[in-house]
Amino acid sequence: MFEQTGIPERDMIIEKFPPVERIDRGPVAIVECYKRIPCNPCETACRFNAIRVGEDINNIPVTDHEACTGCKVCISKCPGLAIMAVDGSKSKETVEISLPYEFLPLPQKGDQVSALDRAGNFVARVRVVSVLNPKSFDRTPVITIEADRKHMYDIRNIRTEEH
Amino acid sequence: MKTTELLVIGGGPAGLCAALSAAESGASVTVVERNNRLGGQLIKQTHMFFGSREQYASTRGIDIAKILEAELIKYSRQIEVLTDTAVLGLYEDGVVNALYKEEDYFKIKPKAIVAATGAYEKSLAFPNNDLPGIYGAGAVQTLMNVYGVKPGNNVLMVGAGNIGLIVSYQLMQAGVRVAAILDAAPKIGGYLVHASKIARMGVPILCSHTVKEAIGKDCLEKAVICMVDERFSPIPGTEKELEVDVMCISVGLTPLCELLAMRGCEMKYVPQLSGSVPVRNERYETTIENLFVAGDASGIEEASSAMVEGRLAGLCAAAKMGYKPADFDERFKGYAAQLKALRSGPVGEHILRGIEQIVSKEDRHV
Structure with missing residues (x-):
């Protein structure tokens, strides 16, 4: 169905996630790139060699979750906005999810926004814990929200009140 | 009549890269663009590009246009830009007929041409x-x-x-x-x-x-x-x-190559390249000597490939006119390797099948 809808199946998503034990140690990137296309800026962007595409730029990126520091630079550099990050180190009940978000108005830290799944369905109301938008991110801000752990594999987008 | 060494028709990604590549080799270039500004489709592409660093991956199209324009300025003594100018015809005697601001007709006689005319929507x-x-x-x-x-x-x-x-x-x-x-x-x-x-x-x-x-x-x-x-x-x-x-x-694009057909280039309908395209050799020269093609005009593909094709066509057109740099082979192989990388995945399969049908191995112009 993915090739008809653009909505990945749950097992595809889980396969891209590191083990929970890694997530609980701190932020880590998840590269949701499922199909071979000629593209490798994720590899170029990573200073820690945690994302490898290799000589054939059509290869699907492989993430070394141990080498990843969760710096989030790759999130803003992926032309397909296919990268997110999760961080389970802050609390046992919640997880912080970082997402690329290229819409105006940008939410502010502390705002309540609606978290959406990969089909755009409402999942939960969540709180924005940070908005990263430095010049180096080149107009692809990265929004971090705090969500209930049970939604870790579901949330992939947000909607602000105005939008 | 205006004269120039290389005439590049079209100031989009392929044309600008062709002009830069030829100028880098030492040729004098005139770029003719029918719109009032350079950049072609790049000027509306607010999204980040795919590909790799050589094709400005992860940079937005609108910014790639600015990067290429800034590069043009570096070669301002060699590259002349004529905007608001549409090429109307290519003729057997090598003369090109152009129209400035829909008012003034004039003729250009170049030594070689790169047609980077792009595509139109189906x-x-x-x-x-x-x-x-x-x-x-x-x-x-x-x-x-x-x-x-x-x-x-x-x-x-x-x-x-x-x-x-x-x-x-x-x-x-x-x-x-x-x-x-x-x-x-x-x-x-x-x-x-x-x-x-x-x-x-x-x-x-x-x-x-x-x-x-x-x-x-x-x-x-x-x-x-x-x-x-x-x-x-x-x-x-x-x-x-x-x-x-x-x-x-948004049902696809078709190569815009009426000028090439008019000049008598051998054309071929190739579905994988989305329309009628000129037969060419590996140096992007059509069946008409000193007439080169690059970008969507030689088959619909991503702008990343169009830029590399432009670099290749500009390099080869300059070499043909006597501006063959010492590192020609290295540059040629480098660009060819970039194209190979862009086309080596599943997305490039049909492009490669299309190109097979138009690239003639025999060298008619040697």
Whole structure:
């Protein structure tokens, strides 16, 4: 169905996630790139060699979750906005999810926004814990929200009140 | 009559790269662009490019246009730019006929030409497809991203290739609602990362669907869509009405190479390259000596490949005129390797099958 809808199946998503034990140690990137296309800026962007595409730029990126520091630079550099990050180190009940978000108005830290799944369905109301938008991110801000752990594999987008 | 060494027709990604590459080799170049500014389609491409660093991956198209223009300035003693100038004809005596600002006709006699004329959007036949509110997706992207004009409020996108997906996303960025994206093919044609971006905004992508008709008195009010079977025939009883005021047709591009056909280049219809394209050698020279081609005019592909093709064609055209740099072989192989990398995945398979049909190994011009 993915090739008809653009909505990945749950097992595809889980396969891209590191083990929970890694997530609980701190932020880590998840590269949701499922199909071979000629593209490798994720590899170029990573200073820690945690994302490898290799000589054939059509290869699907492989993430070394141990080498990843969760710096989030790759999130803003992926032309397909296919990268997110999760961080389970802050609390046992919640997880912080970082997402690329290229819409105006940008939410502010502390705002309540609606978290959406990969089909755009409402999942939960969540709180924005940070908005990263430095010049180096080149107009692809990265929004971090705090969500209930049970939604870790579901949330992939947000909607602000105005939008 | 105006003379120049290399005439580049078209100031888009392929043309600008051809001009830069030829100038780097030492040639004098005149770039002719029919619009009032350079950049071609780049000037409306607010999204980040795919590819790798050599093709400015992860940089937005609008910024790639600026980078290339800045490079042109470095070669300002060698590269002359004529905007608002349309080339109207290429003739047997090597003379090119051009029109400045739709008023002044003039002639140019170059030693060599790179035709980087790009492509035009295909259309779709259905009842009332001429109602106001029905646009090409590229036209809507120009309206929004170049002129800041909102095309309407509620859009049906017809075509789930990369352009359809990208323009849908950019419509939503501009605050326009996208009701649905449909495509007659059984699978999404564009990159799935683009499709996923749209899907998580809650916009349905409907494969195996087409437009049956448009309804409206003075402008588009409704679109009737239906499902199609594996032979693309509408399935009766599956019709649905959508209330939309804009329909974007994004069913592909066709190479724009009338000038080459007019000059007598051997042309070939190649479905994988989306239309009629000139037969050429590995140095991008057509069957007419000193007439080169690059970019979408030689087959529809991504702008990343168009830029590399431009670099190659410019390098080879300059070499043909006697500006063969010491590192010619190295540069040629480097660009060829970039193209190979861009085309080596599943997306490039059909492109390679198309190119096989137009690249003649025999060298007619030696």
